Amino acid sequence: MSRVAKKPITLPKGVEITSNANGITVKGPKGTLATHALPGASVSIENGVANIAVAEGADDKFGGTLRALLANMVKGVSDGYERKLELVGVGYRASMAGKSLNIALGFSHPVVFDAPEGISIETPSQTEILIKGSDKQRVGEVAAKIRSFRPPEPYKGKGVRYSGEKITLKEAKKA
Structure with missing residues (x-):
């Protein structure tokens, strides 16, 4: 897995991430943002920290891309x-x-x-x-x-x- 994807994303107070088959949605005080799901990469949320997991045999680059997109979305809905x-x-x-x-x-x-x-x-x-x-x-x-x-x-x-x-x-x- 890429080094970028291994870094966890800490969720500020009031920010929620929901994931389904269609994509990932991030809600916060400044609005709601959504992105499509990337193949082989998934998000898990535990205790206010989001982690990216890449499926076995899937391409590593999708994990790093998804992590960067999610980090930007979290910062956007919290700070702007x-x-x-x-x-x-x-x-x-x-x-x-x-x-x-x-x-x-x-x-x-x-x-x-x-x-x-x-x-x-x-x-x-x-x-x-x-x-x-x-x-x-x-x-x-x-x-x-x-x-x-x-x-x-x-x-x-x-x-x-x-x-x-x-x-x-x-x-x-x-x-």
Whole structure:
């Protein structure tokens, strides 16, 4: 069995894992997440600790994958995930209008992005966007989608970037 699958997952207070033939469901204070069952891997819960077991002769990689997915789901329904984006550029601003994010990115029109179900978007300041949710994958997808509207360009560094992202700037052409 893989080393990742051997690590137990401690369940915080208020988090429940239920497993059946269709898949695995994790319930917690921030919502409910579900995943499909992986072949040869099963989950057992004892005293608030979830352990992954891989069937004899089954592929080890499914045990490690299932453990990583479950650990992310447990963290998501208990604490949640968040991703922070920064707008860098003159006139680049973001604001919320209901569930829609309005972003001015130097185009002739504002970019309007509707938050998908289960994801909340906040704008603490005009140049910051905070994406929160319980599903790690969906939070990352939404952040990548917003970043794709105007990714950072390599000469001045203007655009939408992840918080703390380092952009390597190129030297301008010399005449």
